[in-house]
């Protein structure tokens with residue numbers, strides 16, 4: 148493998164990790180109420 | 194502590210969004226500058242535009258020709274056959290802005306230079322449908338009425354940093370916008386000597402596959418009207434190109450003239466039509482019913 | 485609950501003007517589509533196709549698109565933040581400066597002052613006007629969010645914020661140019677670099693103007709129109725970050741097979757395909773919101789506009805990635821197929837969502853109920869049919885054209901000349917023109933309905949106006 152492929156692979160892997168972290172954090176049970184709250188709040192102003 | 198969550202901090206969100214946007218930007222927009230237009234791309238024979246050509250280029254932009262015409266030939270078989278050698282990065286280093294375009298309502302113009310004689314362009318720009326009856330290209334006759342402003346062109350050349358002599362500028366006096374446009378069109382794609390390299394050579398003996406056959410003559414008549422009449426006249430009486438009604442060429446001579454063309458004298462090569470169609474035209478020219 | 489003094493007047497004014505520019509867009513669109521079949525409709529020098537086409541695209545994107553987003557962002561930001569605008573005066577200035585900019589843009593383009601860069605044709609003095617406009621807008625929105633009284637940030641606000649910075653970065657970088665005179669400049673970049681920067685801009689103009697803002701509108705108005713909350717706010721968050729991350733890598737899918745470095749093209753292709761996921765995240769979110777609500781498709785005309793709109797977005801974001809694949813691009817790039825794609829997005833997705841939002845706002849901005857719901861339904865069917873005729877005829881045209889461009893004989897020569905393929909396009913261009921006319925009639929029905937409403941619709945209950 149040349150250095151470019153290593154770089155590509157490493158970068159792709161890094162992105163994947165960031166993505167998984169975002170999804171994991173967003174879907175943690177303890178965050179559910181907090182993160183879903185805005186969709187109800189936006190409705191009850193009228 | 195939910196009130197500290199970044200989901201509720203608009204300024205932080207703005208910064209994070211900006212960083213997110215910049216990642217792809219840096220990789221695909223900033224980084225390529227290290228590859229493109231470097232020594233690696235340079236092509237010896239590519240030269241900057243002359244003052245007249247640059248003036249023409251600015252008119253091409255003003256008229257929005259790029260809304261119907263592209264200027265890049267892709268490395269695809271059919272495309273190279275139709276338009277000529279595919280485009281190289283180094284051919285565009287003097288193009289500010291690029292004029293690659295995104296729509297081919299009309300044909301690609303990247304390899305136009307030298308395809309037609311100047312005379313063809315002067316006529317075509319004034320009245321496209323007089324030469325290509327089914328064309329929908331607008332008529333640009335008004336370019337003949339306006340003169341180029343040499344001072345403005347000089348300023349433009351200075352900004353672009355292209356070389357010119359005071360004589361070049363003096364020569365612009367009295368030139369029309371049409372002169373500039375045609376000069377620009379003739380420059381397109383001539384930065385590399387591709388026409389010489391692409392010249393067709395005929396190998397082996399030529400035999401007319403359908404001598405005097407009426408169907409071939411009829412097909413040839415249609416092909417002639419579409420591809421040749423604009424330059425040689427509807428009745429073969431000659432116009433931009435010489436008259437063809439004198440029957441001076443044998444079948445195989447005629448085939449060779451049409452197939453190979455006389456590219457440095459304004460007669461295009463019609464190899465892309467394929468030999469069958471070229472033979473049909475030959476039969477039409479040599480064996481048509483003459484009134 | 486304490487009452488907030490919402491500024492609806494500015495919303496109404498921006499809507500009026502965006503509709504006026506929308507009519508200009510469609511009229512010029514119809515004119516240029518007939519110029520392609522009847523070239524005698526070109527009146528040189530000003531009214532030629534080459535000069536009018538950019539007026540059509542700029543009026544569409546800046547006048548109708550961004551003009552409506554100004555209106556709807558100002559509405560949404562006040563409601564979502566439960567506070568009035570940060571500065572009414574600045575918004576008023578922005579309204580007049582917006583019209584001044586659009587008029588200057590139209591006049592300069594007619595005169596032939598153009599940079600030639602697609603969706604960035606405006607010459608440098610007009611560029612500066614656009615920048616002033618955007619800064620005024622961004623400050624007002626951001627400051628309103630900063631001073632908000634509602635702690636929650638609904639996802640629409642996220643999309644709005646992203647588009648504010650996104651457009652700013654894109655526009656400024658692509659605007660780098662060296663002036664020669666008042667209305668002529670040369671790009672700071674040359675050749676292949678210039679092309680790559682331009683399409684990094686061009687595609688992300690699609691992201692930051694024709695995707696993120698209409699998504700903000702969709703996420704807001706679908707729940708409002710149906711009364712049901714969006715299916716998953718968390719899904720919308722994940723889709724948001726993925727979308728704004730991936731879009732920026734894809735510009736070179738407009739430049740496949742050109743001299744742009746291969747690796748840039750490959751990245752663009754890969755990220756374009758990945759973009760299906762976050763795009764469809766929003767589509768699913770919309771559809772799942774409708775769970776148990778599908779009967780509203782029949783009963784509620786707003787829902788029809790919104791759901792058809794998101795459906796066209798879904799189709800658009802499948803077709804787009806397909807076009808970004810090298811082999812398919814070699815086929816349809818430069819053909820009639822592409823305007824078919826563009827107008828499913830522009831006339832379908834963006835415009836349908838905008839129509840719904842404007843109808844929703846009628847009682848608030850006019851204080852009256854909509855004059856006629858049957859007319860709104862008629863409007864819906866006319867624009868839908870007009871757009872389908874437009875897109876479908878051009879997709880077929882594009883495939884035929886591509887087939888003819890690439891067809892080869894056994895001896896390795898081309899089967900068709902350029903003109904042989906060209907003349908086959910005329911019937912499709914006629915059809916497109918007819919589709920455009922039907923769409924135009926639809927827009928006129930919309931306008932008549934709004935004028936009738938403003939003149940004498942049934943007064944809307946106080947509660948609806950102020951809520």
Ligand code: HEM
Nearest residue numbers: 295690694737756759800801804805807808817826829830
């Ligand atoms: C995942 C999403 C999308 C992808 C990957 C995508 C991909 C593409 C590609 C590859 C092209 C170039 C076609 C060609 O010239 O060969 C294109 C053109 C275009 N697309 Fe999309 N598209 C997407 C969504 C959208 C949306 C939502 C709109 C909204 C209206 C849109 C508007 C346009 C426009 C205006 C052009 C024409 C650009 C030009 O050549 O002037 N696209 N798209």
Ligand code: HEM
Nearest residue numbers: 296510513514516517541544545822823826830920923924
């Ligand atoms: C009746 C409605 C419309 C008609 C008849 C129409 C017609 C046209 C025509 C003839 C073109 C040139 C296509 C070509 O290059 O061959 C075009 C391009 C374009 N129009 Fe429209 N249009 C309409 C509505 C709209 C709307 C509402 C928008 C935007 C919100 C819009 C945005 C665009 C864009 C972005 C392009 C450039 C497409 C490209 O580069 O491929 N159009 N339109």
